[in-house]
Amino acid sequence: MSVADLSTPLKFAYWVPNVSGGLVVSTIEQRTSWDFDYNKKLARIAEDAGFEYALSQTRYAASYGADKQHEATSFSLALLAATEKLKVIAAVHPGMWHPGVLAKFIITADHISNGRAAVNIVSGWLKDEFTNFGLEWLEHDERYVRTEEFIRVLRGLWTEEGYSQAGKYYDINNFTLSPAPVDVPGRPHPEIFFGGNSTAAQATAGRVADWYFSNGKDLEGFKENIAGVQAAAAQAGRRPRYGLNGFVIARDSEKEARDTLREIVEKAHRPAVEGFRAAVQEAGASTKDGKGMWADSTFEDLVQYNDGFKTQLIGTPEQIAERIVEYKKIGVNLFLTCYLHFQEEVAAFGTDILPIVRELEADAARKAGVDFDPKSTLALHEPSKAGV
Numbered sequence: 258m259s260v261a262d263l264s265t266p267l268k269f270a271y272w273v274p275n276v277s278g279g280l281v282v283s284t285i286e287q288r289t290s291w292d293f294d295y296n297k298k299l300a301r302i303a304e305d306a307g308f309e310y311a312l313s314q315t316r317y318a319a320s321y322g323a324d325k326q327h328e329a330t331s332f333s334l335a336l337l338a339a340t341e342k343l344k345v346i347a348a349v350h351p352g353m354w355h356p357g358v359l360a361k362f363i364i365t366a367d368h369i370s371n372g373r374a375a376v377n378i379v380s381g382w383l384k385d386e387f388t389n390f391g392l393e394w395l396e397h398d399e400r401y402v403r404t405e406e407f408i409r410v411l412r413g414l415w416t417e418e419g420y421s422q423a424g425k426y427y428d429i430n431n432f433t434l435s436p437a438p439v440d441v442p443g444r445p446h447p448e449i450f451f452g453g454n455s456t457a458a459q460a461t462a463g464r465v466a467d468w469y470f471s472n473g474k475d476l477e478g479f480k481e482n483i484a485g486v487q488a489a490a491a492q493a494g495r496r497p498r499y500g501l502n503g504f505v506i507a508r509d510s511e512k513e514a515r516d517t518l519r520e521i522v523e524k525a526h527r528p529a530v531e532g533f534r535a536a537v538q539e540a541g542a543s544t545k546d547g548k549g550m551w552a553d554s555t556f557e558d559l560v561q562y563n564d565g566f567k568t569q570l571i572g573t574p575e576q577i578a579e580r581i582v583e584y585k586k587i588g589v590n591l592f593l594t595c596y597l598h599f600q601e602e603v604a605a606f607g608t609d610i611l612p613i614v615r616e617l618e619a620d621a622a623r624k625a626g627v628d629f630d631p632k633s634t635l636a637l638h639e640p641s642k643a644g645v
């Protein structure tokens with residue numbers, strides 16, 4: 258079954274640079290800062306440029322070129338308070354939080370922001386962050402068992418009164434969170450994004466996530482990546498939506514854009530990239546089928562730590578817009594984007610690329626005999642038959 262939704266406009270998100278070093282591990286000039294003032298301005302630029310979401314990253318210790326990190330939930334809340342429309346997604350590790358505490362935190366953030374708080378549940382791969390905090394480090398697939406329970410607790414506490422759930426990791430007994438999240442039409446609770454690529458990640462996301470985030474992929478890779486999510490979702494009677502990461506290099510000519518990519522890779526911070534390669538062995542590569550995030554990534558790919566070059570959003574605005582709409586035709590609902598110079602390039606994305614994307618989306622819908630409504634929003638949360 259095709260998951261493509263040609264009638265609804267694509268959505269756009271950007272990675273919040275809340276860790277130092279930008280989004281590529283390279284000594285190339287990056288006019289991007291991890292501090293709050295820079296990020297506040299960026300968030301306002303982004304919402305004016307047509308971005309609907311921002312995603313904050315969670316990291317607790319220096320790693321992979323990111324020597325300094327701002328905590329994701331507090332940073333996201335501050336960005337929500339500084340904006341009017343932007344939805345801010347905070348990344349969260351189940352092993353670091355109790356789901357009830359997080360559910361409560363997000364409800365407060367949701368009220369402060371009038372219904373714009375969201376979470377990205379990430380199961381984690383930075384083993385040292387857990388073990389050096391004295392926390393248990395679960396084996397790869399077991400992390401997803403905990404993640405699934407965690408998400409069920411979140412959703413249960415956000416949508417039900419007197420919620421109970423007994424499981425291997427959590428035991429919730431007749432709990433009511435009051436107030437409930439803000440009542441936003443078409444949104445039964447704050448949106449639950451999910452980042453992960455391995456077989457276990459896909460199956461879990463299919464069963465419980467509202468949104469599945471994929472690392473950067475080429476067209477074939479993206480199709481393969483979401484197949485496992487779709488299979489699990491279909492079994493559970495659910496319909497998650499799909500987000501794809503991409504590093505955007507838009508320049509006046511394709512040559513200029515490709516030259517910039519070459520320079521990023523030539524100036525890569527080699528020891529950090531190699532260190533990252535070693536650390537990510539804790540990710541899907543450690544599982545039986547060896548599939549998962551970064552399992553097939555080259556040195557060049559790893560310079561953007563979420564494989565953003567693989568998506569190839571590199572060229573002129575026209576070329577990038579065309580590529581974006583090709584992905585829409587195979588099921589992408591949202592692009593998660595990153596840049597060298599965030600403020601300038603997010604603004605330019607809004608003026609130079611987005612209008613072309615909208616035209617191409619209208620064309621694609623017309624050719625497929627589907628109505629395209631530029632103002633429509635995703636019917637995101639279709640009722641689930643699985644009780645999640």
Ligand SMILES: Cc1cc2nc3c(=O)[nH]c(=O)nc-3n(C[C@H](O)[C@H](O)[C@H](O)COP(=O)(O)O)c2cc1C
Nearest residue numbers: 314315348379380381452453454455540541549550
């Ligand atoms: C879009 C996206 C965002 C992510 N953000 C974070 C993050 O902020 N912090 C983190 O530790 N891991 C993050 N991850 C990594 C996941 O937690 C997970 O560890 C990773 O996908 C490797 O596991 P896998 O091989 O099971 O897919 C992210 C993954 C994706 C796809």
